[in-house]
Amino acid sequence: MSAFEAVDAEGPRFEDARGWLQVLHESERCVLKRSFSKAGVFRGLHAQMTPSPQTKVIRVVSGLILDAVADLREASRPLETRELSPADGWVRIAPHYAHGFLAIEDTLFEYMCDGRYDEASEQAFAIGDELAAMGYDSPILSAKDRAAPPLRATAA
Numbered sequence: 001m002s003a004f005e006a007v008d009a010e011g012p013r014f015e016d017a018r019g020w021l022q023v024l025h026e027s028e029r030c031v032l033k034r035s036f037s038k039a040g041v042f043r044g045l046h047a048q049m050t051p052s053p054q055t056k057v058i059r060v061v062s063g064l065i066l067d068a069v070a071d072l073r074e075a076s077r078p079l080e081t082r083e084l085s086p087a088d089g090w091v092r093i094a095p096h097y098a099h100g101f102l103a104i105e106d107t108l109f110e111y112m113c114d115g116r117y118d119e120a121s122e123q124a125f126a127i128g129d130e131l132a133a134m135g136y137d138s139p140i141l142s143a144k145d146r147a148a149p150p151l152r153a154t155a156a
């Protein structure tokens with residue numbers, strides 16, 4: 001076998017009103033993805049729970065996002081946000097965070113997760129009130145994220 005083994009480099013692509021998500025490569029141990037989000041889209045917050053927690057390594061290829069994480073180890077689920085642009089390079093998100101982002105501009109985003117996508121273990125949390133308080137009203141959401149319980153309602 002050649003040392004340069006060809007791998008499936010383009011997996012499925014999912015399009016919806018937010019933009020698209022492309023799986024670039026997936027194995028048992030990692031999944032590499034790219035997504036495009038129109039300005040005003042919010043994706044998340046999402047976290048894969050036991051038995052499939054994931055560390056995510058993320059970057060903005062083009063555009064600008066407000067990245068958001070909530071620490072699921074804390075009863076109060078504290079939310080932290082930070083603007084990320086291409087200049088910030090790769091950023092690591094530990095598995096105990098639920099993660100999401102608002103596209104402030106049209107944004108191309110790439111991320112690597114250690115471990116497979118496991119939809120059954122995923123939990124979604126809504127932060128519409130928190131975004132509105134920061135001046136980001138009526139983000140464009142997926143049906144799944146519209147149906148998610150508010151982050152605060154799930155806090156102890």
Ligand SMILES: Cc1cn([C@H]2C[C@H](O)[C@@H](COP(=O)(O)OP(=O)(O)O[C@H]3O[C@@H](C)C(=O)[C@@H](O)[C@H]3O)O2)c(=O)[nH]c1=O
Pocket residue numbers: 014021023031033035043044045046047056099100101117142144
């Ligand atoms: C995330 C993902 C989705 N999909 C499919 C499921 C669905 O049909 C379509 C769109 O999925 P979602 O709506 O969950 O995509 P999206 O809202 O972009 O989900 C992502 O949000 C950001 C904030 C994250 O942190 C990521 O880990 C991931 O949860 O793509 C996969 O096949 N593999 C994957 O790894």
